[in-house]
Amino acid sequence: MKMLVVYYSEGGNTEKEARLMAEEFSADIERIDTLTPYPADREQMIALGQKEAETGATPAIKPLKHDLSEYDTIVIGTPTWWYTMAPAVLTFLKSYSFAGKTVLPFQTDAGQAGNVMSDIRRQLKGAMVFSGLRLEYDKNNNLTKRSENERNLWIDAVKKELLK
Numbered sequence: 001m002k003m004l005v006v007y008y009s010e011g012g013n014t015e016k017e018a019r020l021m022a023e024e025f026s027a028d029i030e031r032i033d034t035l036t037p038y039p040a041d042r043e044q045m046i047a048l049g050q051k052e053a054e055t056g057a058t059p060a061i062k063p064l065k066h067d068l069s070e071y072d073t074i075v076i077g078t079p080t081w082w083y084t085m086a087p088a089v090l091t092f093l094k095s096y097s098f099a100g101k102t103v104l105p106f107q108t109d110a111g112q113a114g115n116v117m118s119d120i121r122r123q124l125k126g127a128m129v130f131s132g133l134r135l136e137y138d139k140n141n142n143l144t145k146r147s148e149n150e151r152n153l154w155i156d157a158v159k160k161e162l163l164k
């Protein structure tokens, strides 16, 4: 079993979780980057994010440095953007084949989980998709206690089922 954690993160929440998972699972890790950065102005960034998420846009991303074909298990982490995955993650899912791989999706959000998990699953034809993890952050950008507990249980379940 060889595992890669791939994530997108604008504000750092998803990155923090991705790093923890890479450490817990002794996995490699890589961040998805858009070719063109989002506007530094937060309102502009949110407006563009809304337009992209709502139209299913796929902004260009930098090619991954890791060779996905070398990994049989992929953790995919995304923030929730307008009730779906971040557009850069949609680009990633559409750019690579996941057939025959085991995929473990997780999302971070601020209370509105939306359809992230079903939207991710729809892109993963032929993959074995592990039960998705939702991580809710509060107004102060702290992981809620409940999500922290769920995350720890999920990590244990992954270790038991995949890393045995």
Ligand SMILES: Cc1cc2nc3c(=O)[nH]c(=O)nc-3n(C[C@H](O)[C@H](O)[C@H](O)COP(=O)(O)O)c2cc1C
Binding pocket: 008, 009, 010, 011, 012, 013, 014, 015, 045, 046, 047, 049, 050, 078, 079, 080, 081, 082, 083, 084, 108, 109, 110, 111, 112, 113, 114, 137
């Ligand atoms: C463009 C944009 C859209 C968002 N849409 C949602 C949403 O639909 N539901 C939600 O709960 N949080 C939403 N959020 C909040 C983020 O999902 C949440 O803060 C997440 O943890 C950010 O992850 P990051 O710090 O890794 O970027 C949105 C944030 C941005 C920037």
